[in-house]
Each structure stands twice: as C-alpha cells, then as structure tokens.
Amino acid sequence: MLIDFKRPTSHIKYLSSLSSVKWIQLALSHPIDILIDHAHCERKAAGVAIQLMFRYPSEPGLAEVLSPIAREELEHFEKILYLLRDLGYSLKALKPPPYGGELAKCIRKDEPNRMLDSFLIAGLIEARSHERLSLLALNSEHKSLKLLYESLLESEARHFGIYWKLAQNKFSKEETYQRLEELSKVETKILSQTFSLPRVHS
Numbered sequence: 728m729l730i731d732f733k734r735p736t737s738h739i740k741y742l743s744s745l746s747s748v749k750w751i752q753l754a755l756s757h758p759i760d761i762l763i764d765h766a767h768c769e770r771k772a773a774g775v776a777i778q779l780m781f782r783y784p785s786e787p788g789l790a791e792v793l794s795p796i797a798r799e800e801l802e803h804f805e806k807i808l809y810l811l812r813d814l815g816y817s818l819k820a821l822k823p824p825p826y827g828g829e830l831a832k833c834i835r836k837d838e839p840n841r842m843l844d845s846f847l848i849a850g851l852i853e854a855r856s857h858e859r860l861s862l863l864a865l866n867s868e869h870k871s872l873k874l875l876y877e878s879l880l881e882s883e884a885r886h887f888g889i890y891w892k893l894a895q896n897k898f899s900k901e902e903t904y905q906r907l908e909e910l911s912k913v914e915t916k917i918l919s920q921t922f923s924l925p926r927v928h929s
C-alpha cells in the first residue's frame with residue numbers, strides 16, 4: 728500500500744477540507760475504475776450545464792458561458808473514452824457514490840434560491856474535481872493517466888470560477904459567500920462518510 732504521496736501546493740480555497748489519505752490510497756490503487764468513473768463525471772458535468780440552460784433559457788449571459796462548458800466537458804469525456812480504448816478498456820456502468828445525489832438534496836426548491844444553490848453546487852463539484860485530479864496528476868504511476876489528469880485540471884478550476892461568477896453576478900456578495908460556506912461544509916461531511924468503492928467522489 729502506498730505511503731508516500733504528493734499534495735498540490737494550492738487548491739481552491741472555498742473547499743472546506745482536503746481529500747483524505749484513505750481516498751488517495753483507494754484511488755491510486757484502482758486507476759482504471761477511477762478513470763472510468765471520471766468519464767462518467769465528465770458526462771454528468773456536461774449534463775448539468777445543459778440542464779441549467781434548459782431550466783433558465785432566458786437568463787441573460789447564462790447560455791453564453793454554459794454552452795462552452797457543456798462542449799468542453801464532452802470533449803473531456805471523449806478524450807477519456809479514447810484513452811480507455813487505447814489501454815484496452817471501455818466504458819461500463821459503475822455504482823455511483825452518494826456524493827452528487829446528497830449534494831442535490833441541498834438545492835432549495837424555491838427560486839431564486841434554487842438557482843443560487845445550483846450554481847454553487849456545480850461549482851463545488853468542479854472545485855473538488857480540481858483538487859482530486861491534481862492529486863491523481865501528481866501521484867499516478869501510469870504516464871498516460873498522469874498526462875490526462877494534468878491536461879484536465881486547469882479547466883475544472885476555470886469551471887469553478889464560471890459558476891462562482893454566475894452566482895456573484897446574480898446574488899449579493901454576502902448571500903453568495905454565506906451559502907457557499909454552508910454548502911462547502913455539507914460537501915466535506917458527505918465525503919467524510921466514506922464510500923468504500925474507488926470513485927472520483929468517494
């Protein structure tokens with residue numbers, strides 16, 4: 728079992744925790760499951776962007792930033808599909824961790840709270856992906872996996888920035904920060920209730 732690993736020198740400051748050693752060890756010892764799960768994460772991230780465009784079709788400035796995110800996430804998805812194929816694997820269904828579903832339960836039903844929570848949760852998921860992909864990029868032993876994660880990192884941080892800006896443009900600074908802090912604590916709590924299978928968001 729791996730003992731020594733590197734942590735990135737920086738992460739998105741709005742995350743209220745860093746990934747546990749347990750997660751790092753689980754992820755690094757199951758590289759293909761993590762890769763397949765990550766393909767699903769990219770697919771779902773594209774779906775979230777498209778879903779928000781459909782839910783708020785006339786929101787000024789929204790489609791202009793979400794449509795490129797959706798396209799970019801699908802490009803990431805395809806990139807992983809090709810890498811899987813090159814490595815002799817293909818996409819398969821995996822039991823998802825409770826992470827996404829538990830976070831979705833925090834989205835308030837009434838507008839505009841629903842919009843604020845949706846932006847912030849989408850952003851938090853991007854921020855966590857950025858932190859975990861950084862760990863995978865730094866510590867993966869397989870060169871092609873290392874290169875893949877390195878190539879995806881920057882866009883996940885940028886996507887966090889886009890969702891954060893969407894929230895800040897529409898809602899007051901105070902409300903946005905306060906709600907992000909609340910949601911970030913819930914996100915940490917969900918991750919602390921460890922899901923035993925190797926997933927990006929176990």
Ligand SMILES: [Fe+2]
Nearest residue numbers: 769772800803
């Ligand atoms: Fe992505």
Ligand SMILES: [Fe+2]
Nearest residue numbers: 772853883886
């Ligand atoms: Fe993303």
